[in-house]
Amino acid sequence: MTEVKIQRREAIKRVLRGIGRTIAIIGLLLLVYPLAGIGGALIPANGDWREPETGVTLYVHDNGIHTGLVLPRANAIADWSDLVRPEHLADPRYASDWLLFGWGDRTFYLETPTWADLRLSTAVTALFGSDASLVHVDHIAAPQIADDLRPLTVTREQYVQIAAAIRAQFALDADGNSQPAGAYGPNDVFYEAHGRYTAFRTCNEWTGAILRDAGIRIGVWTPFNTGVMRWFDAPVDTG
Template sequence: MIRYLRRLGIALGVLLAIPLAYLMAGQIGGMIPSNGDWVQAKRGVVVFVETNGIHTGIVVPVSAAGIDWRDLVRAEHLTDPRYAGTHLAFGWGERQFYLNTPTWADLSLSTAARSALGSDETLVHVDHLTPPVPGEHIRALVLSEAEYRRLAGFIRASFRLDPAGRSRPVRGYGPADAFYEGRGHYDAFKTCNAWVGDALRHAGVRVGVWTPFPWSVMSWFGEG
């Protein structure tokens, strides 16, 4: 019995150590800077980084610096096209996690396990917005046109297109958003928040080398 309890204790210790190690690694990765010499452009395109506490996203103008998203993200993809706005918020994630977990309260153990183990079924989430106002949950930064074009290229590459080069819309949460079939593999290391960090890093923005959590992303950008 003593030997059995000892083995059980070791097994439980390992099970507890795994999430703690993951959390610690995410904290450290989020603190180590990439593009350390980056500074905001004095003139350029104003974009935003936002969070709802579980997902982060990148908010961009519908049209700026020669990039017009209306060829990819159309008003008619919304359940109510009148909600098409001046800005678009992009996020990326695992299909079932995204569709079934709009808030932490909706998270189930099966969805979390499926996502952590990995999935090639991914979606791009797009919210249509009016001009954002910087605050606690949304931060503004100015990119040069070259940086913005790199950011836009990364985001576009995350869409899975049909043979005619068109995006593939999926019904959203409400009248002002839509999902689109995405590209890429999702797992515990490539999360929705890591995708945002990857996109910003690709553009040349200073952000952590690995950003699996929302705070890993948001901590790099000033208050309000």
């Protein structure tokens, strides 16, 4: 066998070994990531925190993919009317006194309203991260406690911090106005946002981080919706 053929064979072997290592690493990540997500959601941050008997009530929402926080459009502490306006809606008649806030990757958000809409290319893109993020605001009816909508009472100081953290995610234009960027339907709006979406800072970890930073007891890392919701009481079935 000539030296050229030997070198060619060795080069092919190196390429195949590299491909094999890459596949092994991806497989390991696919195994480790969900286990780490489950583990992070089970370990409490702010473990000594207890929900106050009186305070301000907000709600934690889960649509099966994305979690978010439901706050009144305006109260004595925070008023969203400067950022979230009826005229931003396709039909301003859907403007409501309660707003559901979420945050996430632009492509994932716009193209994946349900799991049935998820494409492999979208998932891979989100996995590797993106600086293109959006705040999603749904105008909803008066909250009715349900398995996917759970109440949370916080102190006034915690509510101030939560509202400020959400407000800081809006990317404003040169005049200080929020920037609508699409919608699913007549009662919701996407807004241009700050922040980099990654596999480690998902839409659900965004919800968890806002609550965690405000001192609320929740998992130390919550990349999945179930990891957020497990910390808040589900309604009791009295039937």
